[in-house]
Amino acid sequence: QVQLQQSGAELAKPGSSVKISCKASGYTFTSYYISWIKQTTGQGLEYIGYINTGSGGTNYNEKFKGKATLTVDKSSSTAFMQLSSLTPDDSAVYYCARDGGYSHWFAYWGQGTLVTVSS
Amino acid sequence: DVVLTQTPPTLSATIGQSVSISCRSSQSLLHSNGNTYLNWLLQRPGQPPQLLIYLVSRLESGVPNRFSGSGSGTDFTLKISGVEAEDLGVYYCVQSTHAPPWTFGGGTKLELK
Numbered sequence: 001q002v003q004l005q006q007s008g009a010e011l012a013k014p015g016s017s018v019k020i021s022c023k024a025s026g027y028t029f030t031s032y033y034i035s036w037i038k039q040t041t042g043q044g045l046e047y048i049g050y051i052n053t054g055s056g057g058t059n060y061n062e063k064f065k066g067k068a069t070l071t072v073d074k075s076s077s078t079a080f081m082q083l084s085s086l087t088p089d090d091s092a093v094y095y096c097a098r099d100g101g102y103s104h105w106f107a108y109w110g111q112g113t114l115v116t117v118s119s
Numbered sequence: 120d121v122v123l124t125q126t127p128p129t130l131s132a133t134i135g136q137s138v139s140i141s142c143r144s145s146q147s148l149l150h151s152n153g154n155t156y157l158n159w160l161l162q163r164p165g166q167p168p169q170l171l172i173y174l175v176s177r178l179e180s181g182v183p184n185r186f187s188g189s190g191s192g193t194d195f196t197l198k199i200s201g202v203e204a205e206d207l208g209v210y211y212c213v214q215s216t217h218a219p220p221w222t223f224g225g226g227t228k229l230e231l232k
Binding site for chain 2: 045046047059061062100105
């Protein structure tokens with residue numbers, strides 16, 4: 001079955017970067033896009049961007065341009081999101097999600113990665 | 120960007136009660152191809168969201184038929200006919216018609232009365 005396994009919680013200092021991973025299994029990795037979503041108590045769910053796992057092409061929400069960088073390693077069926085110049089506002093749970101076709105966007109979700117930014 | 124407004128933000132229900140959640144869009148979600156890409160997600164406590172309903176009214180595989188979705192254009196409703204304990208959590212609507220970016224409603228928390 002489709003599984004998306006995310007890396008563990010991160011504690012980072014302001015101004016630093018973190019790189020979260022999302023390892024896919026149970027399907028052909030390059031056949032589906034991987035999206036990233038931010039969840040905070042105050043802002044709810046926010047779309048960050050997606051990556052075409054086959055071509056490496058990306059789309060970013062304007063709000064996250066310069067903040068998030070999406071990459072993939074096809075050899076390990078893993079998608080990555082790097083968050084840079086961290087501030088306390090970046091503290092959140094970050095999810096990766098896979099589509100199931102355009103009508104089923106966000107059909108499968110990783111378990112989430114908690115990022116805490118604190119000095 | 121499309122703004123989705125969900126009401127109410129919190130819903131208190133007893134087991135067996137029927138409830139409805141509204142999702143209103145700032146723009147029509149009817150796509151030029153004739154589909155309306157409005158989905159509903161449920162996030163149970165401590166879990167990631169899961170897809171419940173897609174294309175307004177179609178139940179995802181494995182979702183109980185006490186869930187139903189309806190609506191068109193800018194107004195959509197999720198109904199639960201007989202709440203069960205496992206239904207508690209936060210419900211989100213999400214649109215794909217005018218994506219990217221995908222946008223989510225603010226969520227409706229369903230809790231026990």
